[in-house]
Amino acid sequence: MSTSRTNAASRTAHDPASAATPGSAPGPSRRGVLAGAAAVAAGATLPALTGSPAHAAGAARPNVLLIVTDDQPKQTEWATPKTVAWLAGQGVRFTNGHVTTPLCAPSRSSVFSGRFAHNHGVRNNGASHSLDQHTTLQRYLKQAGYRTGLFGKYLNSWAVADNPPHFEEFALLKPSYVDGTFNVNGTVQAVPGYTTTVIKNRTLAFLDKSRTDDRPWFAYVTPYASHGPRTPEAKYAGTEVPAWDGRPSVPEADRSDKPPYVRNATQTLADGRRVRAEQLRTLRSVDDAVQAFHDKLAALGQLDNTLVIYIGDNGFNWADHGLTGKGVPYRPAHEVPFYLSWPGGGLGAGTTDNRIVANIDIAPTVLDAAGITADTPQDGRSLLSGHSRDHLLIEWWKQGTGADHNTWSSYVAKDRQYTEYYDLHTDATGKVSGTGQVRFREYYDLQADPYQLRNSLHQATPADETALGIPGLAAALAADRTA
Known part of the structure; x- marks a missing residue:
């Protein structure tokens, strides 16, 4: 089995997770470990867990x-x-x-x-x-x-x-x-x-x-x-x-x-x-x-x-x-x-x-x-x-053609969430059909409104939308949905 001992922190976000040929015989492998985590006091906050060579690469x-x-x-x-x-x-x-x-x-x-x-x-x-x-x-x-x-x-x-x-x-x-x-x-x-x-x-x-x-x-x-x-x-x-x-x-x-x-x-x-x-x-x-x-x-x-x-x-x-x-x-x-x-x-x-x-x-x-x-x-x-x-893409598809809510996708960050609802639905096999037209939109400031009580796009003007950065969020969401 081929192995890699590359520090996980040195790899870019788009690189494969690690290296070992699927299906190869059992053997040593690189372990991802969390740099500095062992020294963090109980309850402490660690914004990101990063790879470290602290653990032996040849361990089981x-x-x-x-x-x-x-x-x-x-x-x-x-x-x-x-x-x-x-x-x-x-x-x-x-x-x-x-x-x-x-x-x-x-x-x-x-x-x-x-x-x-x-x-x-x-x-x-x-x-x-x-x-x-x-x-x-x-x-x-x-x-x-x-x-x-x-x-x-x-x-x-x-x-x-x-x-x-x-x-x-x-x-x-x-x-x-x-x-x-x-x-x-x-x-x-x-x-x-x-x-x-x-x-x-x-x-x-x-x-x-x-x-x-x-x-x-x-x-x-x-x-x-x-x-x-x-x-x-x-x-x-x-x-x-x-x-x-x-x-x-x-x-x-x-x-x-x-x-x-x-x-x-x-x-x-x-x-x-x-x-x-x-x-x-x-x-x-x-x-x-x-x-x-x-x-x-x-x-x-x-x-x-x-x-x-x-x-x-x-x-x-x-x-x-x-x-x-x-x-x-x-x-x-x-x-x-x-x-x-x-x-x-x-x-x-x-x-x-x-x-x-x-x-x-x-x-x-x-x-x-x-x-x-x-x-x-x-x-x-x-x-x-x-x-x-x-941010993260969250998505859901309307089930069939009944009266339940439409298909939607959402851009979710720590401080904001932008959602679009579409004229789309799926059949029992998951096949998608419909026009794809946007039917409704929501935007929430999750810092000021963590319980999502005020949809900032309700009765918003084009100027309001620009101020909220909606065009950019809509473009990012469109890209996420097809990536």
Whole structure:
């Protein structure tokens, strides 16, 4: 296997993640590490994590534990204290973590491929088979000698009887919470119990096999929590959650500056409180599972050499702007919890990273850590490098030709967000049709208006738009949508 010992910080943002020929025999690889992170005090802020030669280039490739929860919004850390203590306390909390399409299958396809949905083709939940499996993280890792496992939900519209490509071992869940149907290594069967616990136990057994199998491993772990119907484990069914009085966007007093679907939204603070409480209760079982993974890795002596990444596949509105759910350009829908821990990679404990990061960065990060060069296009960048973007493209497509809101795309920076809605829609295969005409636009000053209450383009004059820099933002968005 060819290797590269180039310092990640010395590479430009457009260079491949690192160097190792996919499919070559196991061997030494370069590790991306985080310069200076080990010296950062707990809770300190590190604007960018940069590569460093501090870790020996010939060290063993890391194991990879990738945990993807379902519909988990950012403001849910109360429910996952053990997860936060391990992954944020001993690693990195990304404060500006996003998904590039706030919908399950497109987001998960971006996790696997490192690509925007307009490039990987899974534009809605019905188009899972549009994903080119050759582009996936699991393909790269399996071909490079990793033992690969999937435990939990895979992709929407993927038949439970169909084996997931490039996973050596799997327990693929047909989404449910209790007494679920799983495809266990090619056999569809009912498995009694709470599905988060089943997924936990299957993962623990997979990890335990490293006692007799010395290959590095990749475990993709994806419980159904906190997706609806949000059924909690029996022991958490009556758990009291912290009181919540909403936020300024719940409910928004005046939505006359919003698109029609928001003006017509009817969800209330009571609806938001109910959804929030149900999500928090289901996530308590996820937290138990993550603690069990920590304890197993400690028992195996693998904590240092395991790269752990945790992310939600999309956020969720708690009656923000009268909406519950996802698929909208407002912050609660695309901002997600995002943690990374890798002590053996030189990662400092308790680091806060304020870069704009996203699900498209996960595959490049893992490949960088494993010393594997991507031979398919990727839009994301390794989080182990010094790359820092000034904005991110978020996109979503109208599902079919019904009455729901239009296709939209959005330019999201730390201080502002510009969104366009289009006359476009997708069919069940993800094929796009329509005129592409811009139907509505929104602009928010996120510093002055973090809850997106005042659309600055409502009744704006051409002079107002110029002052806001809208022509430049529109041009940048157009370029992002086709890149």
